[in-house]
Amino acid sequence: MPATIKQRRLAKSLLQLSLSDEGRIKRNSVEEILESLRVSRPTGLVTILRLFLHQIRRHEYTYHARVEYGGKEGEKLSEKILEKLNQNSSKALDLTVIDNPKLIAGCKIRLGDDVYENSISDRLNKLQKTFL
Amino acid sequence: MSSITDLIRKEIENLSTDATRTNVGTITTLADGVAKVEGLSKVMFNEMVEFPNNILGIALNLEEDSVGCVLLGDTSSLKEGDEVRTTGKLLSVPVGKALLGRVVDAVGRPIDGKGTIDSDQSFPVERIAPGIIPRKSVDQPLQTGIMAVDSMVPIGRGQRELIIGDRSTGKTTIAIDTIINQAKINKQGEKSGDPDFRPVYCIYVALGQKNSNVARTIKALEEKGAMEYVTIVSAPAADNPANQYLAPYSGCAMGEWFMENGMDALIVYDDLSKHAVAYRQISLILKRPSGREAYPGDVFYLHSRLLERSARLNENSGNGSLTALPIIETQMGDVSGYIPTNVISITDGQIFLETDLFNKGIKPAVSVGLSVSRVGSAAQIKAYKKVAGKVKLELAQFRELAAFSQFESDLDASTKARLDRGARIVEMFKQGAYNPVPVEVQTAVMWGMQNDFFDSIAVDDITRSVESLKEYLSTQGKEPCEEIYNSGKLEESTEQQLRSALEDWKRTFS
Secondary structure, rough: OOHHHHHHHHHHHHHHHOOOOOOOHHHHHHHHHHHHHHOOOOHHHHHHHHHHHHHHHHHHHHEEEEEEEEEOHHHHHHHHHHHHHHHHOOOOOOOEEEEEEHHHEEEEEEEEEEEEEEEEEHHHHHHHHHHO | OOOHHHHHHHHHHHHOOOOOOEEEEEEEEEEEEEEEEEEEOOOOEEEEEEEEHEEEEEEEEOOOEEEEEOOOOOOOOOOOOOOOEEEEEOOOOEOOHOOOOOOEEOOEEEEEOOOOOOOEEEEEEEOOOOOOOEEHHHHEEEOOOOOHHHOOOOOOOOOOEEEEEEEOHHHHHHHHHHHHHHHHHHHHHHHHOOOOOOOOEEEEEEEOOHHHHHHHHHHHHHHOOHHHHEEEEEOOOOOOOHHHHHHHHHHHHHHHHHHHOOOOOEEEEEHHHHHHHHHHHHHHHHHOHHHHHHHOHHHHHHHHHHHHHOOOOHHHHHHOOOEEEEEOOOOOOOOHHHHHHHHHOOOOOOEOOOOHHOOOOOOOOOOOOOOOEEEEHOOOHHHHHHHHHHHHHHHHHHHHHHHHOOOOOOOOOOHHHHHHHHHHHHHHOOOOOOOOOOOHHHHHHHHHHOOOOOOOOOOHHHHHHOOOOOOOOOOOOHHHHHHHHOOOOOOHHHHHHHHHHHHHHHHHOO
């Protein structure tokens, strides 16, 4: 059953209620919201919860950067990357660092919907496209 | 071998080593050539997006939580969860003279097996139509080579003239004849070495057609030697709706290049009924609200923004033109349908083809009463205007009288004369497919009709006599036709020449 506009709006409102002043998701607030939903049991509770979860995940991506690196030196760069990202962001960011041998060398950073990439695999892909 | 390595080395050297920033999303649903993508928060409307395996798409629906993208390739390798990237570019197609003689798909990729297209320029598919200031009134003729059209519904360069009619009434034939005639005129003009001669380049957009039909059209154009001035944009029935939706805009971008570079071009959209159907499919899958006949609310804008791009530009803007011949297929002759009325109101006139006339053997089956050209008469050459001025009225009167005369046993002399003249004009206008007639020959034949040269010939023999006269005028009686071609006027001296030529011809005709 597709979600209604009302359910989508409710899920968005619930997300706003779950945020701290710094724009991060507060565990306590989420627990309180879940408790109140359990008690009131609005129509389409499952859909609302699914949408709420989706909103939470998407919001988490906006302050949780995921750094993939290839090569030996990649891990050392994580602190510098976090520092640079924090300089350009209005909120404090988290960082997850993952080794991705497919990149060959270089790194790929994802923050929200934005991807910054400077890796050998990306350059090879670009080169391949020029020959197609 | 060394040249290949040099090429690769050059590509590597030119390759940017900067970090790239892209906006990404993931496919949430995928059906019927349309993908719903979550993310892509910075995507622009109509931006090209890249799916895995180099499949391209266009962002058409920007919603609160998702983006609706139409896909422009084989979607079988895509799946839910795949990453989609923005490209920062609007969909563009190659443009220029390198496309002439080629058959391309909706995004300008060659599909004729003649190798890559050597074009260094590209134009975005969606562009804003020229405004009021750079435009100019239509004042140059675009000869179709079809007597019934050139005399009664003349077309000017920069005009939008709709060809409308039921299935199998000769709509495409009129368009192809026009293209063939442009090629003939172009060759003649280039041969003459006239520095002021302006060739007309043609773009034929085949939309939702059977591949066999497109192949037949290409063959006809090749046989008539017209292909060197033509680009064919093909989005056949088997192509996905997104390509069928895009093809007219791509063809238009190719035509605009000629217009903006001070040249003249003609574009045929064959046909826009199928274009509307393809757009309806996309819109329904994108869950846009549907209106009359399930078409989306912006189906008028779909065609108006396309046809408004055809224009005649003034001298300050390069003096180029883009003439459009959109085709619409009606159901049971109903011109009051949704899409037909939309396109009729957008265009500068229409050539309506009647099934009844076609079945009676009157080809081209142009309906005199329903066909009109709102601006084309301003572009007719003087000589032609002089001889064709009354034809439409005479033919319309004939059709009306013919309907009444069925119930009358006794007809007065003037009615009989009008019926007689009308029947002869109808026969004169009969013309075979892919056989356009030069304007000077048309003028001479019409002059002959106006000056009673055909009155003594039996009605059943008129078509044969007209063919014979055309033959005579292009061989023995060339002089008056050359005079008309060079001056564009019908002086008294030319009329004298014509009279003696036609008298000569009539003596030989049996």
